[in-house]
Amino acid sequence: MSDAEVQISMFDRIGGPVTVDRLVESFYQRMDTLPEARTIRAMHAPDLGQVKSVLKRYLTEWTGGPKLYSVEKGHPRLRQRHLGFAIGDSERDAWLTCMRGALEETVADAAARSDMDAALTKLADWMRNTAGNPHDTGAGRP
Template structure:
């Protein structure tokens, strides 16, 4: 009997190399697009550590290696974002950069569609204003 295994979104995306490209493009856009100035200010000029944390988080979130959990424990996303005032405008700035980064990163259409929905739900959940 042949066992069928479904690929995870992480695998369908292309694994670590493509995920790294997506994360780097996201932060490059945040730094360069004036429409994202509010969330850029929240992150500061040096995004090296936060880039790595987002990469590690998304790796596990997408079904790949649980890098973030191995280093930091449970993500507790909402608690980690509570110190920042996040309303609809901040959510939308984050999504603007992430959706553009997805446009700039080669990925299958079904992965993009899945990510758009999942990123929206997660970003909306981060709102605390």
């Protein structure tokens, strides 16, 4: 691979650890205060400290930065970890509203912001687990 083809990770494109930290703080600040996020806020513990720290580690790894999540938690199995919470279209939309505001506020590079938005939208879509989710229409589920 020539120098011109070296891949820059999403982690570096958005601004590394400083941005991940600010992004997650802004995301939960929005979840904590936006009326449209009230339902998903109520799914979380009163103190968001723990989940903030886990999401920072997860996003660091998921964007191609240091593997701070899996060393501690193993394979993310993120959808499975969310099965205890009823996530449908409106919960996904509330989550994305908080995340999009946080991306706007903290990721300066417009192309990186839009790529992050697209990737997180897919992930949030996939997290839905209530009846009628297209991911659950296949066989093999009780």
